[in-house]
Amino acid sequence: MIRIAGLIAVIGAALSSAATADPLADASAGFKPFVAGGIAESLASARTLRERIAAQDLAGAQRAWISARGGWERAEIVTDEFFPDLDDAIDSWPNGKHGFHAVEARLFGAHKTDALAQADALVADLAAFDEKLHGTVLTPQGLLNGMTKLAYEIGENKADGGESQFAGTSIADMAANLDGIRTAYRTVFAERLMAADSELDGTARKDIDRLAAILKVPDLKSLDADALLEASEDLAATLQNAAPALGLAKPNLGN
Helix, strand or coil: CHHHHHHHHHHHHHHHHHHHCCHHHHHHHHHHHHHHHHHHHHHHHHHHHHHHHHCCCHHHHHHHHHHHHHHHHHCHHHHHHHCHHHHHHHHCCCCCCCCHHHHHHHHHHCCCCCCHHHHHHHHHHHHHHHHHHHCCCCCHHHHHHHHHHHHHHHHHHHCCCCCCCCCCCHHHHHHHHHHHHHHHHHHHHHHHHHHHCHHHHHHHHHHHHHHHHHCCCCCHHHCCHHHHHHHHHHHHHHHHHHHHHHCCCCCCCCC
16 A cells, blocks of 8 residues: 555656646757857857967958857847846947957958957857856746847847948848747747747747848848838737737846
8 A cells, every 4th residue: 555655646746747847948948959059159160260360360260250150149049138247248239349349340340360369258258158058047038038139139239230340240140140039939939829829929920031031132231121120120029929828928128
């Protein structure tokens, strides 16, 4: 009887655990490798950037900077929301006296490689970010907050040249941001929202596709900034409206 009672208790605990499991939390954990991959790519390219600067190879340093930037931008939905201090050190803007933009100003603005100290700091900060990320749990609420703010930021801050004005990578920056948003939506939220509100899920997918279509231009001069602004605001609003159906708080677009 004692053994049977013990077995019943174990089964009951297992069933209780299964019943209280959070699918969104599990899905958020499944999204983490995407973020980790972007940061790992950014860190590896930043190390190459540092090497090219030390060798006074301007063209090589510029290519490495652009590669490092791409990995960072894909992971940007988590950077400010989960790691605000490191985000400020790595990607401070518009007064970028350190991080990516301090290096960018020397490489692409002044066309000089006199940024070794800044590159060393960037590598160190990205390494610290990479290490801290491994021990951080990405929560569904934090991911929805980051997605919503970034969707809004694409149209509000990046369409006119945005953060990377010297490098001229604004289109690539925004496309990488949207890649992160799309991947997070599909990985973490789409299944839950489709079950709770299929119409709203359809709207979110259409909003993301609409932004992607607007960004398929060869350069910033070809971009319809007004359409981009409207589309980014619509996506941000849709993600805010999705929050109750997902069992989450409505994201705030403020800092």
